[in-house]
Amino acid sequence: xxxxxxxVRGEQLGGGPVVESGEPQLGQSLFGTPVNASIMAAAxxxxxxxxxxxGNTARTLGFTVGPAIAALxxxxxxxxxxxxxxxxxxxxxxxxxxxLALLAAGGGGREAPADGVR
Numbered sequence: 001x002x003x004x005x006x007x008v009r010g011e012q013l014g015g016g017p018v019v020e021s022g023e024p025q026l027g028q029s030l031f032g033t034p035v036n037a038s039i040m041a042a043a044x045x046x047x048x049x050x051x052x053x054x055g056n057t058a059r060t061l062g063f064t065v066g067p068a069i070a071a072l073x074x075x076x077x078x079x080x081x082x083x084x085x086x087x088x089x090x091x092x093x094x095x096x097x098x099x100l101a102l103l104a105a106g107g108g109g110r111e112a113p114a115d116g117v118r
């Protein structure tokens with residue numbers, strides 16, 4: 001089954017080799033810890049559970065809505081290499097919009113204490 005999936009993906013992306021590996025897990029492990037620490041550091045005392053829950057909900061939505069948007073863009077872009085490029089452009093535009101929204105919101109969070117204790 002994995003060989004068939006790799007072969008199909010390789011054909012869709014122009015026939016190049018496809019490596020099935022753990023890049024998403026590596027990226028999440030490098031990204032998740034500092035983001036969770038920042039969320040918890042910015043949370044008001046007594047709201048740590050709520051803050052962690054909101055952070056996990058946002059992450060789960062991103063992991064489900066992001067691929068759905070990419071698949072929709074792939075289909076609307078005509079499939080194949082053109083659809084792939086359309087999906088990449090749509091996701092890049094959404095990332096830039098997210099960064100601009102974060103910059104516009106400003107850094108209203110609290111800094112974590114140097115000793116890690118509040």
